[in-house]
Amino acid sequence: MTQKIVVLDPITAETARRMRALLPPGMVLDHALNRDAAHLREIVADADFLVSGQIAVDAALLAAAGRAKLLHKWGVGVDNFDLEAARAQGVTVARTTGSNALPVAEFTLGLMIGLLRNLAFGHHTLRGGEWRTTTLPKPSFMLTGKTVGIIGYGAIGQNVARLLAPFQCRILYNKTRPLSAEQEAEQGVRFASVAEILAQSDIVSLHCPMTPQTAGLINRAALQSMKRSAVLINVARGGVVVEADLVAALEAKEIMGAAMDVYEMEPTPAENPLLRFDNVVATPHIAAMAADNFDKTILQLFGNIERFAKGEGVAENDFVC
Structure with a gap:
């Protein structure tokens, strides 16, 4: 049948x-x-x-x-x-x-570089007929040598860490059950609390599942605890980040920028205020494709x-x- x-x-x-x-x-x-x-x-x-x-x-x-x-x-x-x-x-x-672990991990690196180097802004303004080399929305930074904090260290997070190896980054990670010391040494990572990751990282990258414990994890207090020169990457789930708080943090220049592929509401409406920032890279939940x-x-x-x-x-x- x-x-x-x-x-x-x-x-x-x-x-x-x-x-x-x-x-x-x-x-x-x-x-x-x-x-x-x-x-x-x-x-x-x-x-x-x-x-x-x-x-x-x-x-x-x-x-x-x-x-x-x-x-x-x-x-x-x-x-x-x-x-x-x-x-x-x-x-x-x-x-x-x-x-989808490897596709999402590759996409994450793309968001990191795209955000740090103002790629989306440069593309958008050039298509609009502007040659904007001295009026970028934020300074351009290299990925090499940065401290990257990975919140959620399953298959995707571990692939992100592996792909970052040639960039000589210091990698902090957080997961419910930390790796052994031998595994950390092999992967070139170190366990840290979420608070430590937020405070120390140049790039905070979210890869945790959406659970009652992670819902709203990145709120205004969390964003205010990050470096003002840090950026946030979210390819996990939209509800992990309180979008209104992220908007407020970007308006107050409490962090340098953000990139996201996921949103509290999907499809996210065109009037989502996150889409108006020049220091935000936004994609429509396509990291796994x-x-x-x-x-x-x-x-x-x-x-x-x-x-x-x-x-x-x-x-x-x-x-x-």
Whole structure:
């Protein structure tokens, strides 16, 4: 019997074609055309498996998907899923652990350099017909030799540290369970508290999951504890940073700049005040998108779906609940 996978994110026809080329035998794929709640509830009615990247999956959407017994994250963070509702409905939740670690880590370095060297500002003003070499929004700095604080040291954070090695940076990290002394020496990093990272770092880079403990972690007090010459990078989750506090800190020049790929509300509205600053680099949650990482990620996702369909369960590392 044919089983249906429904992708809740609106994807392009080309993306759908590439996904269908990798489908397990006996499965078909459908996908959303927009983010409208009524449309999403309609397309999941006959779904056997649900896949979502950025679309929120709440109790109402799960209830509309009465046949589905597996909800799979296209990515890692499951803060956009109602896990309690999934448990109550008997829906297994899984994710593609580690699938986007290297693309996001590379993107993080791009944001660091783009922000430190005013790349986005230079591009934007040059396209507007201005040659702005003496009126940059902030001084340009090299990445080499800087102190980088990594808050959240899972697969992404560790890849960031590895990619920073040629830049001779001093790297501080924070995670729930610190590495051993031998692991720290091997990776060239040192454990520090969040307070120490904020106070000492030239670059604070966020890679922690969204949890009750990390929600609003970077508030006005945290920003005021950073160096005035420091910058903030957020490729974790929007809710880790209190956006109104970041706006206030930028207006008061309490930090030198910020770069973010994630927001409290997504899609973030055009009137988000963070988008008006020349010392801010903003991208629309695209850090994990890399065409040459696509097949690897989808095969991991489809592999879990195929195993689940056979009654074998998803890979242990990818199981959420």
